[in-house]
Amino acid sequence: MTTIEIPPHADIVDRLLKLHEADRLAHAYLFIGQKYTGKSQTAQAVARQISSKIDTHVIECEYGEKIKIDEIRQILGMVKLRPFNAPKKVFIIRDVEQLTIESSNALLKTLEEPSASSVLILTTSVVERLLPTIISRCHRVYFATPSKEYLAEQLQTHYHEDASEAHFLGAFADGSLGAAMKYKEKKLFSAKNQWITEYIFGQQPDDFIKNRLKDKEVTKDFLDVLLSWVRDATLIHVEVPSRSLVHLDRVDELNRFVRQFDFDYLQEVYAEIVQAQKMLAENLNIKLPLLIIKEKLSWGR
Secondary structure (H helix, E strand, O other): OOOOOOOOOHHHHHHHHHHHHOOOOOOEEEEEOOOOOOHHHHHHHHHHHHOOHHHEEEEOOOOOOOEOHHHHHHHHHHHOOOOOOOOOEEEEEOOHHHEOHHHHHHHHHHHHOOOOOEEEEEEEOOHHHOOHHHHHOOEEEEOOOOOHHHHHHHHHHHHOOOHHHHHHHHHHOOOOHHHHHHHHHOOHHHHHHHHHHHHHOOOOHHHHHHHHOOOHHHHHHHHHHHHHHHHHHHHHHOOOOHHHOOOHHHHHHHHHHHOOOOHHHHHHHHHHHHHHHHHHHOOOOOHHHHHHHHHHHHOOO
């Protein structure tokens, strides 16, 4: 799969560059926004303006992994050093919510003892999972996303998506162009329809789990789709307009599905899917939870 290139936010880059030129740049920034909204690209663009490749350091981890304390200790060792050939050293920590407790505390020490020659840029899509003390010691920069409807229009106009797929991509990506393009390259629209047919309406969950969910990233996408399906069902219960649904292309099936379950029951299933997502992120086996969820979704038939 090719890498999704999301342009940096020029307004944010310009703002930080002006602060740098006025010698008013803070020692730490927290970039907050949904996934694939250009936070990392913007951090890299800032680094290119105020630092050099040799003075720029990026820390990141794979999905389901944590940022270990040894990686943060490396920052502690470098933050006080003078840059090699740039005005500033820049340390970018992507998905900072993936810090362990130990690495969070180590990072906090760095934030409490800033260096005039270093700038830390932290990115997160789940700010609620950060220590309040880390948040309070950073200048916060928020990354907005366009509306789902606007994104769907852009996908139709500029990427020639048909209306059904454009609506799904815009809604499922929650307005994030980067996420929508990633899902487009994965062909998630057709995949999600296969998953719904085989898992929600199918009769052989063991075969589905064994054959379809071999890859962790695919499993993550499947759980996200499953969660959005149950969320759609709860929205229908409270009579939200159909344009707010993610799976508008299957609205007739959704309506038949909803008639089998009451609102509270669907809320319980929703919570179990969220728990399965947490288990997957912690590298735990989720076959049994998926079988239990499937059984719950079959009780109404």
